[in-house]
Every structure is written in C-alpha cells, then in structure tokens.
C-alpha cells in the first residue's frame with residue numbers, strides 16, 4: 129500500500145512536470161524567493177500548485193513530539209489536534225522524536241495519511257555527539273583541530289541519522305565574550321575568525337558531501353543573531369550592539385555557514401537593538417536572504433514567536449504570525465501562530481501570499497535536498513540503528529577529541545605528568561567519580577551516567593590511589609529542565625577528604641561545575657568553584673600543597689586563588705562519554721595536552737565581558753594618574769588569555785619573517801620557525817594576530833587571522849607560513865560592506881594572544 133502510494137505520488141509529480149509550466153510567482157523581489165535550480169524548483173512548483181493555502185502554511189508549522197508514535201493514535205487533548213493536523217498535511221516538521229521505529233511511524237502518518245503525502249523533516253539538538261558524546265562544543269573548540277571537529281559532527285550525524293533524525297539544530301555559532309552566559313558551552317568561544325572556521329567544519333561534518341545520503345543530516349546555524357551578547361551574560365536578556373560589533377563579530381560565522389551550504393538557520397529569543405530576532409526583517413530578509421542569498425529556510429527558536437508578545441512587540445498570537453512571516457521567519461517552532469492565524473492574516477491582506485509561497489518552497493526544497501521525496505523512510509532502518517549506536521570507531525574518535533580538548537592551564541615545577549608508579553596518591557572530589565556531569569548539557573541521544581569517570585580512567589591505566597569523595601556538589605537529582613541545586617551546607621565527607629590529603633604525597637583534586645550548570649537558562653553571576661569546593665581546596669592546600677587541580681566546566685571559571693596557590697591546573701571542561709579515559713591519559717603523560725582556551729579566563733567576575741580583541745580606547749595607559757582605561761581594584765589582564773594552553777614540552781618561536789608582496793601578488797607572507805625544545809613530542813597551536821593601526825572605523829588591538837596545529841617530535845623544527853590577503857586585512861564598514869584600507873599593520877605570532885612583540889608592514 130505504502131509503496132503504491134509513493135509510486136502514484138511520483139507518477140503524479142512526473143505527469144504534472146510534463147503538462148504544467150511553473151506557476152508565476154508574480155513580481156517578487158530577490159529578497160523574497162529562493163532561487164531556482166531549474167529541475168528541482170519545477171518539481172516543487174508542481175507540488176505547490178496542488179497545495180491549498182492551508183497546506184502551505186502547514187509546512188511552516190513544527191511541533192514538538194506529541195505522542196508515542198509507535199502506540200495507538202491519541203484520543204484527546206493537545207496530542208489529538210496535533211495528530212489531526214499531521215493527518216491533514218498541516219505539519220511540516222517535528223522535533224524531539226527519535227528512534228527508527230518512532231520516526232517511521234510518524235512519517236507514515238504524514239506520507240500515507242495526508243492528502244499530498246509530503247514527508248516530515250525530523251529535527252533534534254544533536255550538539256556534541258549523539259549516542260557517543262564528544263566534548264561540549266566550547267571544549268572541542270579548545271582543540272583547534274578542524275579535522276577532528278568535522279569528524280565529531282560527521283559521527284554525530286551518522287548516529288543521529290540512524291535513529292531517524294535528518295536535521296540537527298547545530299552548530300550554534302554565537303560569539304560570546306561573557307562567561308556568565310551559560311550557553312558559551314555550546315559555541316566556539318569569543319573569537320570570530322576561529323568561530324568561522326569551526327562553524328564551517330561543523331556544517332561540513334553534519335551535512336557531509338551528499339545530503340541525500342542516509343547518514344548525513346541538515347545543519348542549522350543558530351541563533352540568528354546576537355544571542356551571545358545578552359546583557360550581563362543573562363540568558364534571554366536584551367541585546368544591544370552597534371554596527372561594528374554586529375558586522376565584524378556576530379554575523380561572520382553565520383555567513384561562513386551559509387557559504388558552506390547550511391540548509392537552515394534558526395533565529396533567536398533575544399531582541400537585537402529593539403527588535404526581536406524572530407520579527408526582524410532586516411536580519412532575516414535583508415541580510416540573510418537578500419545580501420547573502422541564503423537559499424534554505426529559517427526556523428524560529430522554541431516559542432520565540434509568541435515571546436514577541438512578552439517582549440511587547442506583538443499584541444497577540446495573530447500579530448506574532450504576521451510579524452514573523454513578514455520578517456522572513458519561515459517555520460514556527462512551538463508558537464502555533466502560523467497554524468492558527470496565518471491563513472486569516474493572508475486573507476485579510478496582512479501577509480502577502482508571496483511570503484507563504486516563498487517559505488513553503490524553501491521548506492520543500494530542503495526536504496528535496498535531503499532526498500525525503502525519493503524515500504521518506506531512508507533514515508528509519510532498525511538494523512542500522514542497532515549497529516550504529518554502539519560504534520567502537522566513534523568511541524575512539526570521541527576519545528581522541530576529548531584528549532585534544534584538554535587544556536593545561538598551569539604546571540609549575542613540572543608536577544605534571546604524574547608517574548604511573550606514583551606512591552601515596554590521593555584522588556579527591558565528587559566530580560572524580562561522576563559519570564553523568566561530564567556528559568554536559570545536550571545529551572538527549574545518550575544514556576545518563578554513561579561517561580567514563582576519572583576514577584574509572586585512572587583504574588584502567590593502573591594508577592594506584594586512594595579516593596575520598598568530599599562533600600557533594602549538588603543536592604538531589606538534576607535534569608535538562610530543572611535548576612541545579614548546589615550543596616552549600618552539607619559538609620559530610622569534608623574531614624575525611626582533608627585527612628586523606630594530609631597523609632598523601634600528592635593530591636589530584638577534581639573540581640568544577642556540574643554539567644547541568646552551563647547550557648540554556650544556566651547563567652551564573654559567580655564564576656568560582658561552586659558549593660563547598662573552594663573551601664575544600666583551601667583546607668586541603670593547608671595540609672598538602674602538592675595538588676594537581678583538574679577543573680571541569682562548560683565555561684571559563686575564575687580560578688584566581690587556585691592559580692596563585694596550586695602548582696598544576698588541568699582544565700577538562702565536560703569531555704563527554706570518554707572523559708575519564710582522556711583525563712587519565714593527560715594526567716600521566718600518555719597524552720601530551722595541546723588544547724588552547726577559546727575564551728578568556730577572567731581574574732574577577734567584574735572584568736567580564738573580557739576578551740582579547742578589544743579596542744584600544746582613547747586612554748590605553750598605563751599612566752601614573754587614575755585617568756586611563758583600568759580598574760582601581762583589579763588588574764586589566766585576564767587570568768589566562770585567549771589562546772593560552774601549555775604542554776609537557778616547550779616550544780620556541782624564532783625568525784619571524786614578513787615578506788610583503790601585496791603590490792604584486794596581493795599577499796603578505798608571514799613565517800615563523802617553531803622548535804620543540806623539550807624532551808617529548810607535542811603539538812602547538814601557532815597563532816597569528818594582526819593589528820590594523822589606523823582605519824575609518826576603530827579596529828581591535830589584536831585580531832586572530834591564522835592558526836595552525838603543528839605536531840613536532842622532541843628536537844624537531846618546522847617553518848610555518850601564513851598568507852595575509854585583503855580577506856584577513858579588511859573589515860566591515862558601518863553599512864556592512866566589506867572594505868580594505870591600505871596602511872600600516874602589526875603582526876604577532878606565538879602560542880597565545882598575549883603577545884607583545886610584533887613586526888610591521890605597510891600596504892600602500
């Protein structure tokens with residue numbers, strides 16, 4: 129029956145193709161329509177010519193999974209009308225339905241149960257792995273390893289697609305300079321250049337080379353735009369930024385995704401300069417669809433349509449549908465405005481039908497690009513699902529990336545690496561035994577408590593130790609939707625931990641945030657070690673200062689006391705399924721850390737937002753009087769600068785050479801000699817920064833414009849060369865036009881952004 133229906137549908141489309149000419153879309157501006165790719169568009173036009181206005185609006189409607197699709201049809205309540213909508217062809221997509229069988233069952237309702245049988249697209253937050261969890265995205269970024277990051281997204285797509293998913297709401301490409309904002313864990317940190325490279329790698333990984341394959345999925349660049357600039361780092365808060373920041377910092381990673389062929393873009397909860405992003409015509413129509421010629425579709429964020437009422441921008445749900453659609457938000461996630469009011473709004477002339485046609489065409493085109501019209505069940509193979517979800521290769525890849533994501537923040541007197549024969553070693557801290565927290569915040573495809581803990585990792589490599597948990601970090605259970613309750617009072621286990629530390633030679637202390645302390649809705653005003661951990665750290669330090677502190681978090685932490693008192697700090701973020709294996713390998717030197725932080729670690733919360741590529745100001749100082757850009761009670765410098773990360777070996781930079789052939793070849797070559805002067809092999813992220821000294825709008829004191837991850841054996845040297853062209857040397861003017869201005873530039877090369885020495889070059 130099903131096959132027959134598909135065949136009939138294909139014959140119908142084929143016949144229509146032969147007999148009809150595509151419908152005239154009228155005088156629609158370039159802003160309003162997806163461009164033709166002849167054959168595909170005509171197929172979609174043929175289908176659209178059969179669709180009623182209601183059915184087209186139905187494509188612009190997405191529901192959260194609303195009933196157990198493998199069970200009986202819902203009988204009442206919200207699930208019932210959503211189910212009726214599904215059968216009536218009034219749903220374009222669902223999210224959060226996973227599993228080959230469940231997706232097949234729901235797809236069947238749409239394909240076999242609705243008049244035109246248009247397949248659904250199934251979305252899910254596949255953010256850092258799926259079943260096999262890789263490090264949280266901020267941690268992955270710390271690897272600066274684009275290939276490994278692409279592979280991580282590729283594996284995630286393979287796993288998620290085997291469970292029926294064909295669309296991920298990733299990558300999140302929001303640049304953020306504010307560690308208080310909990311969602312920094314989901315992005316690539318504070319730098320736009322790095323963010324663009326990571327964004328591209330992730331889109332490539334998810335979408336692969338052939339979107340029609342059954343193991344590639346559509347990516348979604350989110351949150352368009354400005355979400356990472358929430359005032360005071362408070363999630364969902366106001367965003368107000370000028371054109372310089374908008375064009376030069378916030379938008380480029382989205383453009384990079386569009387250039388990489390990202391199929392979808394998600395708008396965002398926030399207002400940007402007074403306009404909610406979901407209702408922002410400038411962002412969605414002018415910038416994204418017109419200037420950038422984006423051909424995919426825009427999905428709202430969860431309920432961000434109806435939140436325009438709370439923002440005070442729309443008066444009711446009908447207004448929401450009108451504003452969002454006119455502004456270019458093509459599909460509504462869980463606001464119900466489109467499905468309830470858009471038809472009426474079109475009939476009343478409040479929304480031009482050309483916008484409905486455009487949105488519907490974009491959505492159908494995405495389904496066509498995914499190959500869903502050819503085979504709506506291609507992601508629904510239970511055998512493949514079973515085979516793929518337990519994948520040794522993915523585990524190994526996840527382990528490699530987890531190791532690469534670790535950052536050695538401090539290592540005085542080479543206390544690290546530990547010897548495998550270490551005697552009287554104590555391991556302390558509740559996070560050392562945690563199997564849940566290292567999974568991070570986005571892990572709905574995985575199983576709770578499935579991470580390898582530090583204790584398990586140490587056991588496997590045979591590092592003998594005694595363990596004391598110390599006080600609990602959290603109270604009760606945690607989940608994706610509930611606030612984490614931090615234990616501030618119950619000191620059970622405190623004394624035992626201090627006692628063990630006292631009689632041990634060295635102590636490995638594992639401390640930090642719980643995985644559910646960062647992520648959506650999880651902003652923090654304090655960035656230190658939460659709960660009783662700082663107190664425990666200080667108490668242990670009093671009895672035994674030989675401490676290796678392993679820190680875990682989804683954001684930069686304020687570790688100022690630890691930096692002043694503890695000889696070694698190894699930052700391990702939330703590293704995913706393989707966390708404990710990776711940390712153990714780094715602790716004993718089986719793996720030599722090479723990660724570099726993609727966000728500045730502040731000394732005090734008061735410094736936030738703190739980022740390396742700030743403007744000079746008119747009073748850069750320092751001077752002896754108070755009248756310069758500084759605090760009276762804190763230094764300007766961060767605790768650890770962007771790009772910082774140590775190794776168990778040493779690297780020496782020399783012979784920086786600038787060859788200015790710009791006039792003839794359009795390039796300035798910058799090269800440097802890098803030598804591994806230590807006794808073990810290692811990897812260094814060589815970073816190149818520029819400064820444009822005088823420009824028509826003020827430029828940052830330093831901007832990353834190139835990097836290379838260089839592996840070197842002990843004693844080995846290599847020359848690294850970077851090309852600087854107009855692309856790296858130019859910037860966006862206040863109108864968003866990319867310009868290049870001749871003049872003097874400084875160039876800095878080294879192993880972090882904290883570089884004082886530079887070479888000069890001038891372009892006439």
Ligand code: NOJ
Pocket residue numbers: 253297350429430648
């Ligand atoms: C809200 C989040 O902001 C967004 O990033 C996510 O993709 C959606 N919820 C769907 O879960």
